[in-house]
Amino acid sequence: MVVNRPARVLRALTAGAVLLTTALVSPPSFGADLSSTNKSSTSVGRARVAAEVLMSSYEPNKAWFPSSWWNSAVALQTIGDYMQRTGDRRYLPQLDNTFEKDKGVFPPGYLSGDPLLGNFTSRAIDDSEWWALTWIQAYDLTKNRKYLDMAVTIAEYVENYWDPSTCGGGVWWDAERTYKNAVTNGLWIRLTAELHNRLPKDKRWLGRAQEGWKWFTGSGMINSAGLVNDGLKGNCQSNGDTVWTYNQGLAIGAGLELWRATHDPKLLTTVRRLADAAIAPDGLVANGILTEACDAPDRTCDDNGKQFKGIFLRYWMDLADTTHDQRYTDFVTRQATSIWDNDRDAAGRLGERWSGTGSADHPNAFDWRTQASALSALIAAVPAHPPVRSLSAATNPALPVVMPATASATHVKVNVGVEATGPIGDTYQVAVRADGPSGWGVTPALSTITLRPRGNATPVQKSLALDVTIPAGTPDGRYSVTATATSGPQLSFSTRADILIVHNVAFDTGTAAETPWLWDADGSQSNGVQNRFADGHSYFVYRFPFPGDTKTASTSLTIDNQFVVQLSGDGKNWTTVATETHPYHDGENKAVRTFDLTPYLGPDKAAYVRISDSFPDDGWGGRVYHVTATYN
Incomplete structure (x- = not known):
C-alpha cells in the first residue's frame, strides 16, 4: 500500500478514504425508520472503499498481487465475493486477466517459489485448492464454463494426493507427501462439495466430499474444545499445534457446503459446535474481536498469517446467511465496526490487527494482504440483498506530507472524489462542504456537483479540487481537512485528508x-x-x-x-x-x-x-x- 500515488493508480483510490453512505432501493414513506437501510448502505460503501484500495495493488502484467501466489488467489476470491455481494462488476476483467495469463507453466520464482505445473497447480497442494475455489467464484459471477472446468481440472490433480494408506485417508499437504493437515483437507471438502453443487447429476465429487468430511472429523484435528489444530504427527495423532483462524473457518465452510449438498442435520450440528467454540471465551477472540495467535502485542504475523482472519470471515458470512442466527450476525457487525473505527487510515487502508493495536516494535501492519483480509469482514457485513443507491467520497492525496516554507503560507491541492450508484434515471445534486483546522483556508468551502448513476455495476464519479492554505509557522504535526457531502435527506458521507506537516x-x-x-x-x-x-x-x-x-x-x-x-x-x-x-x-x-x-x-x-x-x-x-x- 502506498500514499500520494501517481496518476496510474489514483483511479483505484479515488474512493479510498472515510465513507459513510445511506441508500434506499425505493424512496421510503414519510416518517419511515431509515436506520436499517442506512446501516445496510453504509456497509456497501465501506466494502467498496476497501475493494478499491485492494485493487490498487493488483499488478496486471503478471496478473497477481506481488509477490505471493496463494495469497493472490485468496485476494481475487475476496474481490469475487465483493462483486457477488454488492453487484459491482468492475473487476471481472482482472479476474479473467489472471486466468488467461497465469494458467500456463512457469519456472520457480516467477509467480511462486515453486515451479507452476500449469492449470494453477504446483507441489503445494493447498495452493492449488485455493485457486480452484477462486475459479468457482468466477464461474458463479459469470457463468462462463471455462472457470468451472478449470476448478474440475485442479480437483482432479488434488485427488491424486488423497491417500488412505497413511492415517486412513486425507489429502497430503505437499507433493512430497510429508504432512496431512487441516487447511488442505478443509479446502478439499469445500472444493468437492462446491463442485457437486454446480455439476448436475454429479456423484463423484459428492462422494469425495463425504469421504473427506468423515475422515477429517474423525482425524483428531478437532480437539475437545471444538477448535481445529493444524495437523497430524507422524503417528497420525493431532499435533496440537496453533489453532489458526483460517483452519477453523474452513472447517465451518466445508460443513456448510456439504450440508447444502445433503441437508444432513448432523452437519449443521457440527458446524455450530465449531462456530460456538471459535467465539467462546477460550476461543479465537479477544474483547470480542477475532484475533490471530500472531496478533499478540509481542508478535507480528508473517505474510501468510496476515490473511487468515479474512478466510475465517468468508465462511462465517456463509454461516450467518445459512443459519440466520443473530449471534453470528452480531459477530460480523462487531468485526466490521472495529475495523472501520480502529483499523483504518484516511486512505482507506486496513491493518492486520482488527482492534487497531500496535507498538513500536510490533506495529500494526498495512499491506494488500491485510487489506484483503479485513475486506472479507466488511463484505460479510453487507446484507445478502444490498441497497442500490449509495454515495461515497474520498480525498486524494489522503495522506499528504507537506514541508512548508518558513515565512509564507503554503498551498496544497486536495481533490475530493464523489461516487454514486443508483437506478438509471436518478440524479443526485451533491453539496460538498469542506473545512480545515482553525486559521487554515479551504476553497471552495461549499460546492455542488451533479451525479447521474447508471446502476450499481459501475459507480459514477466526479472530482472537486480544493485549495488548502497552510499558514506560515504552523507547527509540525498531523492536521485533518474534512469534506462532507449531502444529497437530500437520505444520502450523506464524510471523508478527510490527514496532512502531515514536517520539516525533517x-x-x-x-x-x-x-x-x-x-x-x-x-x-x-x-x-x-x-x-x-x-x-x-x-x-x-x-x-x-x-x-x-x-x-x-x-x-x-x-x-x-x-x-x-x-x-x-x-x-x-x-x-x-x-x-x-x-x-x-x-x-x-x-x-x-x-x-x-x-x-x-x-x-x-x-x-x-x-x-x-x-x-x-x-x-x-x-x-x-x-x-x-x-x-x-
Whole structure:
C-alpha cells in the first residue's frame, strides 16, 4: 500500500478514504425508520472503499498481487465475493486477466517459489485448492464454463494426493507427501462439495466430499474444545499445534457446503459446535474481536498469517446467511465496526490487527494482504440483498506530507472524489462542504456537483479540487481537512485528508514513519523494520516535497544488493545516478550513499527518488534500510 500515488493508480483510490453512505432501493414513506437501510448502505460503501484500495495493488502484467501466489488467489476470491455481494462488476476483467495469463507453466520464482505445473497447480497442494475455489467464484459471477472446468481440472490433480494408506485417508499437504493437515483437507471438502453443487447429476465429487468430511472429523484435528489444530504427527495423532483462524473457518465452510449438498442435520450440528467454540471465551477472540495467535502485542504475523482472519470471515458470512442466527450476525457487525473505527487510515487502508493495536516494535501492519483480509469482514457485513443507491467520497492525496516554507503560507491541492450508484434515471445534486483546522483556508468551502448513476455495476464519479492554505509557522504535526457531502435527506458521507506537516526527513524503511514519503510502492516489499526491496521489474519511489524557498537538497540512502537509483523532478522523467554492476546477494555492499537532489528540484521544489533492480532476472533487487534528506 502506498500514499500520494501517481496518476496510474489514483483511479483505484479515488474512493479510498472515510465513507459513510445511506441508500434506499425505493424512496421510503414519510416518517419511515431509515436506520436499517442506512446501516445496510453504509456497509456497501465501506466494502467498496476497501475493494478499491485492494485493487490498487493488483499488478496486471503478471496478473497477481506481488509477490505471493496463494495469497493472490485468496485476494481475487475476496474481490469475487465483493462483486457477488454488492453487484459491482468492475473487476471481472482482472479476474479473467489472471486466468488467461497465469494458467500456463512457469519456472520457480516467477509467480511462486515453486515451479507452476500449469492449470494453477504446483507441489503445494493447498495452493492449488485455493485457486480452484477462486475459479468457482468466477464461474458463479459469470457463468462462463471455462472457470468451472478449470476448478474440475485442479480437483482432479488434488485427488491424486488423497491417500488412505497413511492415517486412513486425507489429502497430503505437499507433493512430497510429508504432512496431512487441516487447511488442505478443509479446502478439499469445500472444493468437492462446491463442485457437486454446480455439476448436475454429479456423484463423484459428492462422494469425495463425504469421504473427506468423515475422515477429517474423525482425524483428531478437532480437539475437545471444538477448535481445529493444524495437523497430524507422524503417528497420525493431532499435533496440537496453533489453532489458526483460517483452519477453523474452513472447517465451518466445508460443513456448510456439504450440508447444502445433503441437508444432513448432523452437519449443521457440527458446524455450530465449531462456530460456538471459535467465539467462546477460550476461543479465537479477544474483547470480542477475532484475533490471530500472531496478533499478540509481542508478535507480528508473517505474510501468510496476515490473511487468515479474512478466510475465517468468508465462511462465517456463509454461516450467518445459512443459519440466520443473530449471534453470528452480531459477530460480523462487531468485526466490521472495529475495523472501520480502529483499523483504518484516511486512505482507506486496513491493518492486520482488527482492534487497531500496535507498538513500536510490533506495529500494526498495512499491506494488500491485510487489506484483503479485513475486506472479507466488511463484505460479510453487507446484507445478502444490498441497497442500490449509495454515495461515497474520498480525498486524494489522503495522506499528504507537506514541508512548508518558513515565512509564507503554503498551498496544497486536495481533490475530493464523489461516487454514486443508483437506478438509471436518478440524479443526485451533491453539496460538498469542506473545512480545515482553525486559521487554515479551504476553497471552495461549499460546492455542488451533479451525479447521474447508471446502476450499481459501475459507480459514477466526479472530482472537486480544493485549495488548502497552510499558514506560515504552523507547527509540525498531523492536521485533518474534512469534506462532507449531502444529497437530500437520505444520502450523506464524510471523508478527510490527514496532512502531515514536517520539516525533517529521517526514517527507517518498513515502519509507519516511512509511509508519508513512500509515493509509489509499486511491487516492492518490506519484511520488517529497516527493510524495503524491489526485485525483478518492481521499484519504489520516495517523494520529498521540500519547502518553496529551498535552494539546495540532498538525500542519503543506506542501501545494498543490486540497486539502481534514479532521480526526478516530476516523478515521470528519470535520470539514473547509481547502478550496482556486481550481483550482490547478501548485503556485502551495504553503505550509506548520498545523492545531490538540487538539479532535480521541480517547479514545486519536490524531488523524487526511485530504487529498482539492476539484475532483474535473478531475484535480488535493491534494498534500502534508512533514508534521510536535507535542504536549505
